[in-house]
Amino acid sequence: MASWMSQIEKLIAPAVRASKVTQAVQIDRGVIGNTGPLAAGLTPHRRAVLFADSAGFAAAGAPVRDGLTNAGFHVETQVLPADPLPEAAVEQAIPFVQTLTADPDAFPVSVGSGVINDLVKYAAFRTDRRYLSVATAASMDGYTSAGAPLAEGGFKVTIPARAPIALIADLDVIAKAPREMTGWGYGDLAGKSPAGGDWILADLVGAEAIDDRAWPLVQDNLHGWLADPQHLMARDFDAMARLFIGLTAVGFAMEFHATSRPASGADHQIAHMWEMEGLRHGGRKVSHGAAVAVGTTVTLGLFDWLLAQDLTRLDVDQLTHTFPDLATQQAKVDEVIDHPQIAARAKVETAAKWVDRDVLKTRLTRVKRDWPRVQNRLRRHLFRQDTMIDMLRQAGAPTAPDDIGVSASHMMRTVRTAAFIRSRYTVLDFLKEVGLFDQAVAHVVGRLTAAPVNGAAE
Ligand SMILES: [Zn+2]
Structure with missing residues (x-):
């Protein structure tokens, strides 16, 4: 079986180089500690807003906040309740838009999974800001995609937005996510x-027509990514890494094809x-x-x-x-x-x-x-x-x-x-x-x- 490390070299690294938006993707154990230095290299300012829901914050909020603080950032946090789950709707992103509008130098950092990432992606795009995404679960493929699948007036659409400038996926965090999210x-x-x-x-x-870039990126590797579901349930790091790499590659495929x-x-x-x-x-x-x-x-x-x-x-x-x-x-x-x-x-x-x-x-x-x-x-x-x-x-x-x-x-x-x-x-x-x-x-x-x-x- 191909090791996931080699897939990072062969699939993810070239995709990052080809991406017009995403400059860094780190998928490994312990990489959450890199958040502060990485962010410091991506923005000249030293103000950050950490957006999360309470579940995402519990999973990774403190190390992200501390890492940003240690890297010299003044960090504001905006945490939504996880129960009930935040809605995947444009209306729900408005407070995030307002926060960013009020502080033009603030660097948005999303800590969470599907909905939070999409809300921050949308808010960052609306305020013409780059953002950093810290993933807390291998629960969907939208981390690295440009579109934000949100409801607008009740109709679910993929709203054009912008993928994160950087993605951090710490396998120690992701493996601890509730099994149902995996x-x-x-x-x-x-x-x-x-x-x-x-x-x-x-x-x-x-x-x-089928294209020769997005198609092979996803379809040539799909069987391997899906190959060991039983190890995911056991929270096996290698299986988790392969799933996350697959979801990340799909996001890049959407960027390269410019549609979903x-x-x-x-x-x-x-x-x-x-x-x-x-x-x-x-x-x-x-x-x-x-x-x-x-x-x-x-x-x-x-x-x-x-x-x-x-x-x-x-x-x-x-x-x-x-x-x-x-x-x-x-x-x-x-x-x-x-x-x-x-x-x-x-x-x-x-x-x-x-x-x-x-x-x-x-x-x-x-x-x-x-x-x-x-x-x-x-x-x-x-x-x-x-x-x-x-x-x-x-x-x-x-x-x-x-x-x-x-x-x-x-x-x-x-x-x-x-x-x-x-x-x-x-x-x-x-x-x-x-x-x-x-x-x-x-x-x-x-x-x-x-x-x-x-x-x-x-
Ligand atoms: Zn999907």
């Missing part, structure tokens, strides 16, 4: 398998639906990674089903003739999305990827001709749904809709709605274009949400 990160990374499948399909139909395509497909569209709905389970908000883990399971099921079909026998003329026009598609949006603002936005996204019958005919002709080749490529690329379910379980991530409080009818509604909320072309769009969406969804969702026979317990 499971979320594993789920977020697992989503790159179906997201890659979506990209292969988008490439096939000419919706979006390398990281996010139908699995994320499904997750975003639940995030927009404010899905709660067991009295708490369902995390991004948990939602993606279930979205990944569903999406891989759709791919498994699709791969069993023979698309060389498509009736292109018939499919082209019966494909719904844009007005019909947009009427469908109103039918499946209640929230008026979300529906309005979804119509814009749906219009952006709608194609006329001439384009559809070209696409379907290509699918029919190239299916055996693409089918093989997808088979080599994708994890089977059952394999992924085993791996996710070993990593402590949820796999079934029921695990996160999503009922069978809710799951069905989500899959039917998800494709409308993003213009990105995925397996959901592909299945609609080849006329197999309803069949595929009925099969896959039915299987995932079926009640145990005779009430038998597992």
